[in-house]
Amino acid sequence: MPAFTGLTAIAGGLLSSTFLSGALGSALLRIAVGVGLSLAARALSGEKAPEAGGVKGKLQAGGDVSRSVVFGRTCTAGSLVYANTWGKSGKTPNAYFTQVIALADHPIRELTGLWVNGEAVTIDTNDTSYGDWGFPVKEYETDGDDNHLWIKWYDGTQTVADPFLVNTVSSAQRPYSNKRIGKGVAYAIVTAQIDEELFTGFPQFKFEIQGRKLYDISKDSTAGGSGPQRWSDPSTWGGDGDDLLAVQVYNLLRGIIEQGTWLYGLQTVTGARLPAADWIAQVNKCRLQVQGPDGLEPQFVTGGEITVDTAIGDAVDKLLTGGNARLIESAGVYKIRVGEPDAPVAFFTDDEILSTEEQTFTPFFGLSETVNGITATYPEPNEGWNTKAAPPLYNATFEVEDGNRRLLTDVPMDYVYRSGQVQRLM
Incomplete structure (x- = not known):
């Protein structure tokens, strides 16, 4: 993920303080003409599967971190773009440690969960008493009401810099300018207060998120679907289709555009090369309710983080695995088939x-x-x-x-x- 404008990712060993002394802590689509085999089918034939992302469970830091795209529900450790120690607690200097962690290089729908040092925790979003600090984490309270961990987050649509970072966390050695907006970047701010019983080292975070809003052709009444979504107006995008395999593949083929600039996916595929009736039928197959362990659920949903240095074909292959799906290319036209084969459209004999x-x-x-x-x-x-x-x-x-x-x-x-x-x- 990129650093915000003017931000430099903090490498290990730069922060030395009371809280933490020492190190900071631990495209071209490659699909053959014809019918592409799913990853499961490849495995059954003995072919090795490609590497193409998924859940990123380790925080990334440094100046050369790939940008990423997040589809559906997934979990990420994010990438560190700023950190600083500051403040006092009693006689203890530098008692607070704040990190800014980028979650995706585009707006996301929401933050749905948080893990600290491998344990799921509860964010008390009803407690707004800390103002710009964010919300307290219940599991890191001591003596009933003394909190030691706070979090706040931005979904990527923010237009101003965070006031807590600018006015409280910023220092002469590590300034945080009011121009550091992080425009178009979803990010979290986590602040920890020193406590030897709660923190024995650098806290590790994982964030469960719902990724970017996607265009769902089955929800576009002008394309043969039913609904208000329009390809030309991203403000109309988003819904249950964001989690569906066929919707995610469709958006990859059309290309991911952020801030008016291509970010990932193909760049020259038009809607005419993705037959609407065909794609709508397959999207609805993904949406079909089937019996799951806890009741009815959509048949084929997928989610994960894709770094932009991933071969697009590999990313598509991994997504196709989520629905035993095939991508078909013929004369520049792309069709998808998910799940069980559809009814035959013609018959022939030997x-x-x-x-x-x-x-x-x-x-x-x-x-x-x-x-x-x-x-x-x-x-x-x-x-x-x-x-x-x-x-x-x-x-x-x-x-x-x-x-x-x-x-x-x-x-x-x-x-x-x-x-x-x-x-x-x-």
């Missing part, structure tokens, strides 16, 4: 196939290329968004046919955060 030369194929592959079981990993929100192994899927009949061998492949589902969806895909 008698209608003409061949001018011999055709060969391999009906059975060698044992080294055979798969009869599958394992998968995914980020689990109920376990701090850490990677979790899903229950494996075995087939005893296939194992017997393969000489009583269990031949497994693994599918990393980095953008799928619901256990029920992972099991359906397996």
Whole structure:
């Protein structure tokens, strides 16, 4: 993520204080013409999966941090863009430590959760008594009402610099100018007060967020959908489609534009090359309510953070995995297919196939290329968004046919955060 205008990311070891002494602490779309295999299908064929982001659980710092795009619900540690120690508590100097952490390089919908040192905490948004400091975190109270941790956040639509940073945290050594707005950048401000029982080192944060608002063609009545959204007016975007796989892929193909400048995705694909009726049908398949572990849920939702140095094709592949989906390109036109195959539109028999030369194929592959079981990993929100192994899927009949061998492949589902969806895909 970029530093705000005039900000320099703080590298480890720059801050030395009572609170913390010592180190700061721990495009071109690459999809072949025809039908692109999903990541799960690739894994079943023995092909290695690409690396393409997902949950970013470690705070990034330094001057060369990639910008990023956030889709749907996910968790990020963000990137550090400013930090300072300041103030006194009793006789203790530099008793407060404030960090500015960028969450996304664009506006987001909201901050929905916070983890501190791996534990989920409660932000008391009803307590506004601290003013510009932000909201207290309940788990970091002592003696009933003495708070030691506060947070506030901006969704990226802010137009002025934060007054707490400008008037309270800023110092001559590390100034924070009133011109440091962070325009178009979603960010959080976290402030900790020294307490040896609560903090034994540098506090680590993870933020659960709902990513950018997206254009949902199924909600555009001028494109064949039903609703007020318009591609030409981003202020109309946003809704339940922000979490749907097909909507996210559509926006990647059309390109992500921020502040009038291309940020990520393709740059020359027009709406005419993404047939509206086709995409609307697939968006609605993603939206279809199916039975999940806790009741009905949309069939295919995905979420994650994509750094802009990720090959666009790899990012698309990872998203497609969330719905056993395929992306089809023919003569410059892109279509998507999610989930189970749709009804056939035509039929033909062997008698209608003409061949001018011999055709060969391999009906059975060698044992080294055979798969009869599958394992998968995914980020689990109920376990701090850490990677979790899903229950494996075995087939005893296939194992017997393969000489009583269990031949497994693994599918990393980095953008799928619901256990029920992972099991359906397996």
